[in-house]
């Protein structure tokens with residue numbers, strides 16, 4: 001990995017060139033524009049390499065990856081083709097250190113990785129569809145670039161508050177982006193997402209400016225571990241930045257439904273007052289639930305992590321963060337500084353959020 005790191009772009013381009021010339025039938029499984037896709041393969045490999053000595057973390061990651069590949073139409077027989085081209089690309093760019101032993105190690109590693117993914121996909125097939133179709137039932141433009149989009153899945157969609165899904169629009173086939181559920185599971189089965197159109201964000205722009213009731217999107221399986229531990233009654237300290245308030249709202253609803261009173265403190269950060277597009281909902285929840293405190297934090301007065309330091313003490317709290325990657329990074333630092341141990345801080349993987357931003 002050290003050898004190929006500096007030439008990562010070349011390795012992935014060469015890998016896809018090999019794959020699509022040797023197996024042209026596989027081209028149709030990938031999006032027309034391959035730019036973010038290239039990055040994803042390498043990130044997955046790096047994540048696997050980083051966790052090579054933590055079997056439980058690595059296996060959980062790979063199982064999730066295997067399940068997530070069902071929506072792309074990936075079949076067990078595709079894995080050997082990918083493995084052969086991957087090893088072809090690695091051997092070409094790591095020539096200085098590549099020998100028979102390295103190759104044998106990569107073949108064993110890839111075989112193990114793919115078997116974990118194939119097994120997880122096969123198990124998942126017994127209980128869940130590869131994807132769900134979901135019809136847009138309402139579209140609420142809250143600011144010129146933020147919409148709350150509500151969809152009705154064609155089959156029951158089980159998930160936990162705090163999780164996210166992947167979503168594909170009809171306008172950009174095979175381009176999937178992540179969005180957190182903005183509500184806890186509802187009795188009517190509807191799902192809502194808060195979407196901000198960002199420059200050059202194909203999927204987010206389509207969802208904000210083009211999607212209308214009646215349009216049909218596809219959803220992948222739920223993922224993410226930013227969920228409430230109902231076996232404890234410790235308080236929840238929640239930091240939601242921008243549209244990152246969506247899963248925080250879902251967590252609040254989840255706590256309310258479980259009926260156990262535990263303090264929930266929400267810090268809702270935004271660039272300007274105008275960007276606090278969901279403050280009315282959050283304040284309404286605060287009025288209903290005496291255990292909930294909501295504090296809007298607007299940039300020109302303070303930044304989210306600094307605001308958290310001013311309150312507390314937080315040593316009896318579990319922390320939840322959701323928002324832009326920079327906010328999560330500095331938020332985690334601030335929470336560690338005020339004494340919350342790493343094991344009690346939950347957030348989605350920052351690499352996933354980068355992909356979500358489009």
Ligand SMILES: NC(=O)C1=CN([C@@H]2O[C@H](COP(=O)(O)OP(=O)(O)OC[C@H]3O[C@@H](n4cnc5c(N)ncnc54)[C@H](O)[C@@H]3O)[C@@H](O)[C@H]2O)C=CC1
Nearest residue numbers: 180241242243244269270271322323324326327330356357
């Ligand atoms: N599950 C999750 O973690 C979710 C994450 N998101 C992500 O949240 C982001 C939302 O974007 P916007 O609404 O445009 O947010 P934004 O850029 O308007 O920022 C929102 C808040 O985060 C703070 N912030 C931003 N960068 C920071 C940094 N480097 N250090 C400290 N604070 C910082 C800002 O001060 C502001 O209070 C997107 O990147 C999206 O992918 C959205 C939904 C769910």
